[in-house]
Amino acid sequence: MFDKLTKSIFINGEWKDVDDQKTETVYNPATLETITEVALGATAEADEAIEAASNAFPQWSTMTGRERGSILYKASQLMLEDADRLAKILTIEQGKPLAEALGEIKISANYLLWYAEEASRAYGEVIPSSNKSKRLLVIPQPVGVVGAITPWNFPSSMITRKIGPALAAGCTVVLKPASETPLSAIEIMKIMERAGIPNGVVNLVTGDAQAIGQSLLTNKAVRLITFTGSTGVGKYLMRESAEHVKKLSLELGGHAPSIVYADADIDKAATLVLGSKFRNAGQTCICTNRLYVHESIAEEFTAALTEKVKQMKLGSGLEDGVEIGPLINEKASEKVKSHIEDAVNRGAKIAYGGDAWDCDLDGYFYNPTILANTTDDMLVMHEETFGPVLPIQTFNEEDEVIKKANDTDYGLAAYLFTENTNRAIRVSEQLEYGIIGINDVYPAIAEGPFGGIKQSGVGKEGGHHGMDEFLEKKFVSIGIE
Ligand SMILES: NC(=O)c1ccc[n+]([C@@H]2O[C@H](COP(=O)([O-])OP(=O)(O)OC[C@H]3O[C@@H](n4cnc5c(N)ncnc54)[C@H](O)[C@@H]3O)[C@@H](O)[C@H]2O)c1
């Protein structure tokens, strides 16, 4: 499916390798086999890409929203037409089951479609003036060149959720995808090319994160950095952006609580918790990380959930019916192992799973795991696990569980399961999170503003709010006689 060396750097409409032909290997996480090599770009390539994006900005930013939108619309159509092949590439480089990969490609195309439409709707404002001899306008204008840095867990949708609104707003982009999953990014560039994007408007540099990041941070032409990834790297980018006072949009880690109330529909809630926890093998920023179940239904709920977990099929994401694929790498597997060991050492009981999956594949597979008798001091209760481990605690009082749910530096997503509408509204208003799912664990949708508070991030992606990040609001004050 792939050439030995993919010309993986896309600058000013041209596909390139680095001058010294340095490359890095892309592995299939299910088998640990080499898929291909991609160019190991660094400072020179990043600088060249920033220059191309700067040169392309004047023309792209002055095209009409409708003109920009028509290119994004075409790109979304091309992505959908090729969805099966793109999903297969995504599964091969990232590991998630093919059905999930196909779902990701569809939402990825949907971000392009949504922003194709939003491109025509960057409205300004006329402000009624308190002074009769003034007229006051607010004009939205594109921020400028954008540096976009994306993670490996959603190799396609995390890219279009950034470049869709950036391009719609009239910005130009330099994209650095995760080293683990550059192939989906390359495919997106090919789609943009086929959709007719002018040279230099969107550029891709695969390679050395530190060096490329440094160029994006230190080059004054880059006016905004949009990043999705870990809170640690997000903090670093925030600190380093201070020098040139760059705008930032950060989508960072999370530690989502799920709360199941006594009045929940038990079977429905168990199915949803299962989806929330185990999709993408638990490697989703908004995955449930800890579960609180009301004491009165805890036994029944845990039994229903465990029954469902037992049915889950592990394996290569390409295999029919597989629901849990590999973890991305050995480090991820070690983290899962350490969270389980720590919990057990502090008194947790393994209700199901608890160990690596013994199989013929070389990748890092972990059995879905349920932990009972958990306490707040356990790592799994406050650190992002990013794996298929579900710690359960019981609760009695509404106030008590809200306090526990909020007791974290993260604030990305929280879920509650109840059939009582009053409770649903009351609790969702008190949870300190950017996203609340009420009987819903799949809140990522093109038209909705996705983003965290506290140490889970700054800004929103999705919806018209997502395009606001890429628009400056210029104030025009007109004196008239
Ligand atoms: N909030 C969200 O919307 C969201 C979505 C997906 C993932 N995430 C978070 O992402 C994390 C998992 O992704 P990850 O392991 O790829 O995160 P990561 O922070 O290690 O890497 C993310 C990206 O940053 C790059 N990077 C790493 N160091 C860098 C540096 N010094 N300068 C510039 N770029 C650098 C990486 O190469 C990659 O492209 C989890 O914490 C998860 O919760 C958040």
Ligand SMILES: O=CCCC(=O)O
């Ligand atoms: O933002 C990361 C999660 C994306 C999703 O839930 O589809």
